[in-house]
Amino acid sequence: MMLRGTPFHSRTSALCQSQNWRRWGGCVVAGSYELNHDREYYAIRAAAGLIDVSPLYKYLIRGRGAVAFLDRVVTRNVARCAEGQVLYTPWCDEAGKVMDDGTLARLGEEAFRLTAAEPTLRWLLDNATGFDVTIDDITESTAALALQGPAARDILRNVADADMDTLRYFRSTTATIHGIPVSISRTGYTGDLGYEIWVAAEDAEPLWDALIGGGRDYGITPTGILALDVARIEAGLILLDVDYVPAHRALIESRTSSPFELGLGWTVKLDKGPFIGSSALQREKREGSSWQLRGLDVDWESLERVYGEVGLPPQLPMIAWRTSVPVYDGGRQAGYATSGCWSPILKKYIVLAHLHSQHARPGTALQMEVTVEHQRKRAAASVVETPFFNPERKRA
Amino acid sequence: MTKGAHYDAIIIGGGHNGLVNAAYLARAGKRVLVLERRHVLGGATVTEEIFPGFKYTVLSYVVSLLRPEIIRELDLPSHGLEILPLESTVTPLPNGDYLGRWADHDQTRRELYRHSPRDADAYDDYGKLMYHLAYAVKPIVGMVPPDPTSLSVKDLRGLLKVGKHFRSLGEEQFHALFKLMTMSSSDFLDEWFETVPLKATMSASGIIGTFLGPRSPGTAYVLLHHYMGELDGAFRAWGFARGGTGAISASIAGAARKFGAEIRTEAGVTQVTVKDGRATGVVLDNGDEISARVVVSGLDPKHTFLNLVEANHLPGDFVDTIRRFKIRGSSGKVNLSLSELPNFTCLPGVGPHLRGAISISPSVDYIERAYDDAKYGDFSRRPYMDIIIPSMIDPTMAPPGKHVMSIFVQYAPSDLTGGWNETKREAFGDAVINTLSQFAPNLPSAILHRQVMTPWDMERDMGLTQGNIFHGELSLHQLFFLRPAPAWCDYSTPLKNYYQCGSGTHPGGGISGWSGRLAALKVLKDW
Numbered sequence: 001m002m003l004r005g006t007p008f009h010s011r012t013s014a015l016c017q018s019q020n021w022r023r024w025g026g027c028v029v030a031g032s033y034e035l036n037h038d039r040e041y042y043a044i045r046a047a048a049g050l051i052d053v054s055p056l057y058k059y060l061i062r063g064r065g066a067v068a069f070l071d072r073v074v075t076r077n078v079a080r081c082a083e084g085q086v087l088y089t090p091w092c093d094e095a096g097k098v099m100d101d102g103t104l105a106r107l108g109e110e111a112f113r114l115t116a117a118e119p120t121l122r123w124l125l126d127n128a129t130g131f132d133v134t135i136d137d138i139t140e141s142t143a144a145l146a147l148q149g150p151a152a153r154d155i156l157r158n159v160a161d162a163d164m165d166t167l168r169y170f171r172s173t174t175a176t177i178h179g180i181p182v183s184i185s186r187t188g189y190t191g192d193l194g195y196e197i198w199v200a201a202e203d204a205e206p207l208w209d210a211l212i213g214g215g216r217d218y219g220i221t222p223t224g225i226l227a228l229d230v231a232r233i234e235a236g237l238i239l240l241d242v243d244y245v246p247a248h249r250a251l252i253e254s255r256t257s258s259p260f261e262l263g264l265g266w267t268v269k270l271d272k273g274p275f276i277g278s279s280a281l282q283r284e285k286r287e288g289s290s291w292q293l294r295g296l297d298v299d300w301e302s303l304e305r306v307y308g309e310v311g312l313p314p315q316l317p318m319i320a321w322r323t324s325v326p327v328y329d330g331g332r333q334a335g336y337a338t339s340g341c342w343s344p345i346l347k348k349y350i351v352l353a354h355l356h357s358q359h360a361r362p363g364t365a366l367q368m369e370v371t372v373e374h375q376r377k378r379a380a381a382s383v384v385e386t387p388f389f390n391p392e393r394k395r396a
Numbered sequence: 397m398t399k400g401a402h403y404d405a406i407i408i409g410g411g412h413n414g415l416v417n418a419a420y421l422a423r424a425g426k427r428v429l430v431l432e433r434r435h436v437l438g439g440a441t442v443t444e445e446i447f448p449g450f451k452y453t454v455l456s457y458v459v460s461l462l463r464p465e466i467i468r469e470l471d472l473p474s475h476g477l478e479i480l481p482l483e484s485t486v487t488p489l490p491n492g493d494y495l496g497r498w499a500d501h502d503q504t505r506r507e508l509y510r511h512s513p514r515d516a517d518a519y520d521d522y523g524k525l526m527y528h529l530a531y532a533v534k535p536i537v538g539m540v541p542p543d544p545t546s547l548s549v550k551d552l553r554g555l556l557k558v559g560k561h562f563r564s565l566g567e568e569q570f571h572a573l574f575k576l577m578t579m580s581s582s583d584f585l586d587e588w589f590e591t592v593p594l595k596a597t598m599s600a601s602g603i604i605g606t607f608l609g610p611r612s613p614g615t616a617y618v619l620l621h622h623y624m625g626e627l628d629g630a631f632r633a634w635g636f637a638r639g640g641t642g643a644i645s646a647s648i649a650g651a652a653r654k655f656g657a658e659i660r661t662e663a664g665v666t667q668v669t670v671k672d673g674r675a676t677g678v679v680l681d682n683g684d685e686i687s688a689r690v691v692v693s694g695l696d697p698k699h700t701f702l703n704l705v706e707a708n709h710l711p712g713d714f715v716d717t718i719r720r721f722k723i724r725g726s727s728g729k730v731n732l733s734l735s736e737l738p739n740f741t742c743l744p745g746v747g748p749h750l751r752g753a754i755s756i757s758p759s760v761d762y763i764e765r766a767y768d769d770a771k772y773g774d775f776s777r778r779p780y781m782d783i784i785i786p787s788m789i790d791p792t793m794a795p796p797g798k799h800v801m802s803i804f805v806q807y808a809p810s811d812l813t814g815g816w817n818e819t820k821r822e823a824f825g826d827a828v829i830n831t832l833s834q835f836a837p838n839l840p841s842a843i844l845h846r847q848v849m850t851p852w853d854m855e856r857d858m859g860l861t862q863g864n865i866f867h868g869e870l871s872l873h874q875l876f877f878l879r880p881a882p883a884w885c886d887y888s889t890p891l892k893n894y895y896q897c898g899s900g901t902h903p904g905g906g907i908s909g910w911s912g913r914l915a916a917l918k919v920l921k922d923w
Binding site for chain 1: 464472503631792
């Protein structure tokens with residue numbers, strides 16, 4: 001069986017010079033359009049990148065019991081989510097371990113759209129017993145584009161009939177773009193000023209054309225997921241299956257992580273009443289977490305030294321890596337890194353790492369393993385808070 | 397006349413080196429004041445909206461050698477420094493063809509192969525050699541030059557370090573380095589390549605900012621500088637600064653202010669005050685006097701020693717050396733506001749070539765002829781040009797759908813026969829547009845506004861003596877321990893407590909910040 005393209009495939013495949021395709025949710029999406037993803041990355045930070053994010057799993061949750069149902073399922077407080085608001089939220093199993101994370105948009109009084117990285121329909125249905133809700137899988141019928149970067153608002157002002165100036169961070173609205181009905185949310189996975197645009201799959205192609213046409217004078221650039229991966233690490237945003245193992249897929253318990261251990265403690269609303277995993281999370285909050293997800297800033301001089309030993313300047317990861325790498329505190333292992341890349345905008349080698357809580361205080365001096373010419377070396381790295389990159393325009 | 401406050405250090409000139417110097421001194425806890433004559437910071441590293449809505453990188457337009465350690469130590473990214481990639485160089489040819497070098501290795505190789513299968517191979521070998529040479533030479537460029545005639549421990553240790561680096565080179569590399577130091581870029585490249593526009597475009601990098609031609613001995617050395625930028629590879633300290641080069645100055649100023657430096661614009665310095673053989677402060681053009689323990693000049697050597705300090709405070713032979721210091725300007729700059737993109741005959745329409753550099757350098761003969769004009773006191777009728785379209789890289793440089801074009805032009809001699817005036821400046825601008833319109837015929841009709849900068853304008857507007865963009869020629873007799881004068885290459889001067897940090901000191905030239913940083917380290921060492 002062939003892998004599917006997304007509803008934008010006729011457009012993206014015509015542009016993908018590199019033939020660099022990546023798998024995502026059973027689809028293929030462009031890794032990069034050009035031979036190198038460099039310029040696509042800079043489009044996100046200096047103009048606007050247009051990214052096909054259709055493979056996200058999407059569910060429409062409607063009914064009088066929608067609020068109560070979702071409040072049982074996710075960790076955020078859904079009752080306090082206003083119409084037109086969007087919440088970023090994880091959800092957990094009974095042990096309080098994260099199964100997935102996504103955005104929950106309140107489209108109306110009794111209507112929500114939930115995105116997920118993994119298929120989640122069965123789990124939602126299983127937990128819906130007794131609630132007055134209907135749950136529709138709209139993954140295939142809804143296509144989605146992320147328009148991310150400082151020019152994103154100007155472009156949408158140009159093409160959409162909604163008031164983009166009043167659409168605040170983590171709010172959503174309906175609009176039409178060249179007559180095509182869309183839902184626009186001020187959200188994204190880049191840590192920049194950006195939007196995600198949700199559209200019926202049959203309208204995908206004209207929407208793409210309208211955005212490219214309206215964005216040309218603003219530097220709109222079709223952008224693949226290699227560039228997105230660098231941007232999301234800079235933004236300190238975690239990725240399922242890379243930075244954490246979804247609890248229901250973990251073969252051994254030690255692979256699972258709680259929201260507190262993933263830097264998502266702020267999403268856990270224990271005062272909203274019981275929800276799936278809440279008693280375990282209550283206990284963890286009281287007793288403390290064993291792990292913390294933190295940023296590491298790998299020291300340049302230290303890299304220069306370990307590479308200089310073999311007569312090379314530092315070799316830096318331009319494409320984000322996603323393997324487990326040991327992190328040490330002197331003789332002891334302090335934890336493990338899960339994603340890292342050279343940040344072109346910060347001019348720093350940045351890494352996301354799981355650290356035992358006693359090594360996780362910002363400022364702690366640790367060492368990360370680096371392989372230099374087939375030899376294991378250690379480079380100095382200091383613990384920092386995420387996000388690494390957090391421009392004012394993200395929220396402005 | 398009012399007596400102002402007292403500072404630890406006053407830096408004269410808010411160009412990029414002066415700002416770097418101030419940032420490092422302030423970072424070390426010193427009370428620092430920067431004085432800039434113009435209303436805007438940056439000196440030659442400046443972005444200005446000369447025509448409403450269109451931002452010009454008035455003089456310097458790309459960043460190639462900005463030191464990674466400066467970016468790190470001053471954390472310039474947190475003050476807004478963003479360097480965007482400038483990936484390609486395309487040379488349009490008179491016969492309607494072109495030569496392109498692209499970001500992707502295979503793409504470049506295929507393009508070179510189209511012109512010469514042999515050169516396609518040679519290009520990689522050449523790149524490897526230059527990489528090794530740059531790796532060996534870089535630490536020397538980045539050090540305070542030792543004085544080879546001095547027997548002080550510091551200088552001997554420095555010489556030993558230089559010697560060690562040269563010894564670490566293999567035989568082939570050592571010979572190549574010696575050739576680079578002595579040959580013309582044209583002769584050196586002839587040993588490697590046969591493609592005419594390739595040799596011309598590469599050799600052009602050796603003549604930028606100098607009053608030399610591609611066939612002048614000594615020009616080969618600058619070829620190496622390009623690979624020094626490449627050594628930093630992924631760090632990428634080269635490209636186009638978002639917001640233009642002025643954004644680089646702004647980020648350095650931001651860092652300096654964060655460390656506590658005070659920066660004043662529209663505060664020109666007329667004189668450095670001297671008491672008992674020591675610099676004690678400055679006098680401003682409004683008559684105010686400000687005192688400081690040390691004074692650092694970021695201006696060129698002529699201003700620093702001949703204008704700001706009375707001659708009787710400096711040794712006569714030193715003043716003489718500075719008088720003879722070669723600082724002839726050789727280049728001009730044309731900045732355009734465009735209603736539409738240029739349509740190049742060789743690559744019609746909008747394409748990736750418009751996001752990189754476009755080099756008008758079809759052959760070494762062409763550039764050498766352009767130099768011939770300048771040798772005898774004329775500007776080049778058919779000049780060499782290095783062109784970028786900043787709005788294609790950073791759309792905010794121009795209104796949506798409109799563009800700005802930055803054209804570096806050589807040669808425009810500072811000592812034009814009969815002298816520069818407004819008519820000759822515009823005639824020079826016309827020569828640039830005429831030449832370019834042979835490759836992009838729609839260009840003249842797309843021009844909404846044009847700014848022409850000759851050495852005459854650079855001297856008047858930016859205070860660059862003779863309009864020399866590097867504060868003095870980058871030729872071998874004015875480099876390393878000879879820059880700007882023998883025995884005064886370590887940023888100190890014959891006048892106690894008076895220091896120099898501009899491009900007229902080692903290693904000089906381009907937006908590197910090297911001089912500013914090394915001078916600050918010297919000031920702090922002497923403190």
